[in-house]
Amino acid sequence: xxxxxxxxxxxxxxxxxxxxxxxxxxFPLTKLWNDxxxxxxxxxxxxxxxxxxxxxxxxxxxxxxxGIFLTMHYKPDATLAxxxxxxxxxxxxxxxLVRYMHSTGASAFFIVIYLHMTRALIYGSYRKPRxxxxxxxxxxxxxxxxxxxxxxxxxxxxxxxxxAQVIVNLFGAIPLIGPDLSLWIRGDYVVSDAxxxxxxxxxxxxxxxxxxxxxAAHLIALHEVGSNNPDGIEVKDxxxxxxxxxxxxxxxxxxxxxxxxGVSVFLVIFSTVVFFAPEMGGYFLEYNNFIPADSLKTxxxxxPTWYFTPFYSVLRAITADFMYVLMAVVAAYVVFxxxxxxxxxxxxxxxxxxxxxxxxxxxxxxxxAKFWGVVLFGASVMILxxxxxxxxxxxxxxxxxxDWHKYVYALFGFAFVTLxxxxxxxxxxxxxxxxxxxxLIYFGFFLLMPWWSTMGRFKPVPKRVTFxxx
Amino acid sequence: xxNEKLVDPGRRGLMVATCAAGGVVGLATxxxxxxxxxxxxxxxxxxxxxxxDISDVAPGTMKVVEWRGNPVWILRRTxxxxxxxAKNDDKVADPHSDKIYQLDMPEYAxxxxxxxxxxxxxxxxxxxxxxxxxxxxxxxxxxxxxxLPDDWTGGFMCPCHGSTFDLAARVFKNKPAPSNxxxxxxxxxxxxxxxxxxxxxxxx
Numbered sequence: 033x034x035x036x037x038x039x040x041x042x043x044x045x046x047x048x049x050x051x052x053x054x055x056x057x058x059f060p061l062t063k064l065w066n067d068x069x070x071x072x073x074x075x076x077x078x079x080x081x082x083x084x085x086x087x088x089x090x091x092x093x094x095x096x097x098x099g100i101f102l103t104m105h106y107k108p109d110a111t112l113a114x115x116x117x118x119x120x121x122x123x124x125x126x127x128x129l130v131r132y133m134h135s136t137g138a139s140a141f142f143i144v145i146y147l148h149m150t151r152a153l154i155y156g157s158y159r160k161p162r163x164x165x166x167x168x169x170x171x172x173x174x175x176x177x178x179x180x181x182x183x184x185x186x187x188x189x190x191x192x193x194x195x196a197q198v199i200v201n202l203f204g205a206i207p208l209i210g211p212d213l214s215l216w217i218r219g220d221y222v223v224s225d226a227x228x229x230x231x232x233x234x235x236x237x238x239x240x241x242x243x244x245x246x247x248a249a250h251l252i253a254l255h256e257v258g259s260n261n262p263d264g265i266e267v268k269d270x271x272x273x274x275x276x277x278x279x280x281x282x283x284x285x286x287x288x289x290x291x292x293x294g295v296s297v298f299l300v301i302f303s304t305v306v307f308f309a310p311e312m313g314g315y316f317l318e319y320n321n322f323i324p325a326d327s328l329k330t331x332x333x334x335x336p337t338w339y340f341t342p343f344y345s346v347l348r349a350i351t352a353d354f355m356y357v358l359m360a361v362v363a364a365y366v367v368f369x370x371x372x373x374x375x376x377x378x379x380x381x382x383x384x385x386x387x388x389x390x391x392x393x394x395x396x397x398x399x400x401a402k403f404w405g406v407v408l409f410g411a412s413v414m415i416l417x418x419x420x421x422x423x424x425x426x427x428x429x430x431x432x433x434x435d436w437h438k439y440v441y442a443l444f445g446f447a448f449v450t451l452x453x454x455x456x457x458x459x460x461x462x463x464x465x466x467x468x469x470x471x472l473i474y475f476g477f478f479l480l481m482p483w484w485s486t487m488g489r490f491k492p493v494p495k496r497v498t499f500x501x502x
Numbered sequence: 503x504x505n506e507k508l509v510d511p512g513r514r515g516l517m518v519a520t521c522a523a524g525g526v527v528g529l530a531t532x533x534x535x536x537x538x539x540x541x542x543x544x545x546x547x548x549x550x551x552x553x554x555d556i557s558d559v560a561p562g563t564m565k566v567v568e569w570r571g572n573p574v575w576i577l578r579r580t581x582x583x584x585x586x587x588a589k590n591d592d593k594v595a596d597p598h599s600d601k602i603y604q605l606d607m608p609e610y611a612x613x614x615x616x617x618x619x620x621x622x623x624x625x626x627x628x629x630x631x632x633x634x635x636x637x638x639x640x641x642x643x644x645x646x647x648x649x650l651p652d653d654w655t656g657g658f659m660c661p662c663h664g665s666t667f668d669l670a671a672r673v674f675k676n677k678p679a680p681s682n683x684x685x686x687x688x689x690x691x692x693x694x695x696x697x698x699x700x701x702x703x704x705x706x
Contacts, residue, residue: 194636198662201635211604220545222571230539328566328573328629330637332661348663352676400680402633458649459664 068255073280074287075261077497081155082259083294084148090295091141092247096240098134106186108232110225113188114324132310138180139316140302142339145173153419154441156428157260163420165257168250170417175243177413180339182235185228189321190331196223196231198334202347205406207399222327263497264428270496279497315456333458341455342448346412346474348459349467350405352396358404359391361472365479372483408471415478422478425485427493434488440477447473551699553691556624564640566629569698573629573637574686575671576696579615583642583669584623586655587614594672594682601681604632608701611685616670618690626688626698627671633679636662642669 039053055061066072105124107116120127149169152158158166185196200223204214219226258268258280267277281287311317315338320331336344350358366387370380393399427433430441447470454467549570556576559565564577591597591614599612605628610618617625629637638658646652650659650666658667665679672682687701699705 194662198634198636201633204635215541216539218541219539220541220571221549224545224571226542226545327571328568328637330639330661332639334636334661348678351678402678402680405678458661460649464664 068251069288070282070284072255072283073267073276074259074283075267075277075279075497076281076286077261077263077279077499078259078287078290079262080294081147081151081262083291083298084144084151086291086294087144087298088141088148089247090298091137091144092243095134095137095141098130098137099236099240101130102134103236108186108229110188110228110325113186113228117187129306132306135317136302136306136310136312138183139312139337139339140305141176142180145176146339149173149416150445154430155260155262156264156423156425156430158420159260159264159423159428160420161257162254162260165250165253166420167417168246168253172243172246172250173416174413175239175246177340179235179239179243180337182231182239184337185223185231186235187321188228188325189318190323190325190329191318191321191334193223193325193327194330194334195336196227200227202406202409205403207403224327260428261497262429263431263494265493265495265497267497279499335456338452338456341453342451342474343409343412343455345451345455345467346471347405347409348455349464349471350401350408351464352401354468355394355396355401355404357468357472359394362387362390362394408475412471412474415475418478419481422481423485424482425490427490429493431498432491432493434490436488437485440484443473444477447477549699551697551705553695553697555695557694559624561623562642567698569628569686574698575625575627575629577625577640577669579623579625579669581623583656584615586644587668587670589655590668590672590674593674594668595675595677595680596682597672599672599682599685603681603684605684605686608685608687610701614670616672616682616685618688620690621693624696625670626696627683627685629683631660631662631665631679632673632681632683633660633663633665633677636660638665638667638683641666 037057039057041050041053052062056063062070102120105116105120105127107113117131120131122128124130152166152169181196181199185192200214200217203217204210206213215221217227218224219230258266258277261267261279265279267279270278272278276282305312305316309316311319318335318337320334323331335341366384369375369383373380375383394404425433425437430438451467451470451474454463454470457463552567552569552574554565554567554576556565556578559576559578561578561580562583564575566573566575568574597614599607599616615622615625616627617623631638638660641647641650641654641659642656644654644656647654649664655668657669658671659665660667660679663678665677666674667679667683668674670682671685673679686698687703687705688696688698689701690696
């Protein structure tokens, strides 16, 4: 460590410059700003897909700020919670606006995050060396789902109550410890005041702290390795005489103003929803949640909020008959890995043993369909984390992949949206079969990716990014 | 570089011991925090048996009472409803309730009607689906209707994941719910009064 050195300024230097200098001698303020944004060089060919990271940050701030003000009026007590939310809506001055901003913000958060993840998927933003950015982002997604789930219990409506009941009971499907684990999570034999109180604690402090930490890690990792771009080219490979990438511009002022424009467009759409359609036809705020929680009666139609429905459909698709299809699929996959992969024999053997154990476990006498439903529900979320290691394509961006890859992505997107749609509907025999097919497509997309992502004629990747100045 | 050779084994030993002791304190504290998640003494105490007057339950209707925070259904079945049960024996997953249940299945409920011999037409079950804990809805009307098979003979359907149950709360085959609904311990105090949560063998 060098000895402390006070920066000397001429006597007539502006006060602000002196103040910043004084801070910089004691805390790396200017350095942090420049590393994280000011002179962070970002590729100049960003398109509209690159706005969603900034929008997610904006919504995070919005949720924290509106959340703080809601906490000042909300009562985390099973007998008072429902009433206190209605009190916020009807009697607290402007309380309805703060509450609608918070509830619309939750759905907006997921829309933006799903689009942000789609961007990463089509431009290969998770590929080496950005695996950790993807993993931190994936962890944020998990934390966000937990945050949304805990928050949804707080209004203590019928959907809050029965949604929490179903999700907590998912843990009950784990053999041996399951029922005790659900009991431990609820803190009572049914979802009750104890459950509401602890979910409140998780929602307002525990999970937000985790999310803030993960967002910091996500951004530090991003600014360490640099941003990907729609061409999937490493801009750092072509440096200019000043040592900065030729195809990149400093974030400030270029992307500051570019993003402010995007933020303005977003706020117009967001305000429109907040003021004119805060319930969004029952998708953002479900109608049944305007009925106070009743532990003796499940509403006739219950469904999770829209952002959970794709995964919820996977859970619902797993029935006893479908187990035989799954057993056949697992067996076929193991044979496929043995014949087609170039993995070491030991790895193949491990995959075969796991596959065999799964098939045995899927026999009706061993573990029931309920358990496997929960396993596949969990796996459908967790498999996203493996993406950097499943994609073996020689190019990152969809722009230089074989054209038919676009249809693979479209099929996956279609299966995901269909699962999401079916999850909002009441169970039906046809819907059940469709969601089973979509579940197979969903998992097939990921588990067969090591093969299909390398197949076909790839287009030549240019050395410099595609950019047309306007 | 030289420092590495100057490790004092006595001091290193103390350092390891200090870390270990700190770890024990940390684990014990975590244990206490984790334990606060268990049901409180008050929650545990709130599980007493409930007495119910069933004189107002007309044939073909159902009454819902609360026991341990859960809904308990008391359904008085009509003769036609009773007759429908035999038709479902080969369509339900566990016709004689032989599986292992969350609440020990009382001996007097291990039969086709899943009810006590005194009043075979009265069904008493915990109305919580064995899948993920929703409360199924009564769908007593017979015949084809939305979300139900065309040969429906009346029963219950869970709104969450579509499990269906017959009028003895037995789950139909190939549904997400793994088992029939639980029968709580119960007994008749008189022809019109029952107690739930207690039988000849004692309290549940």
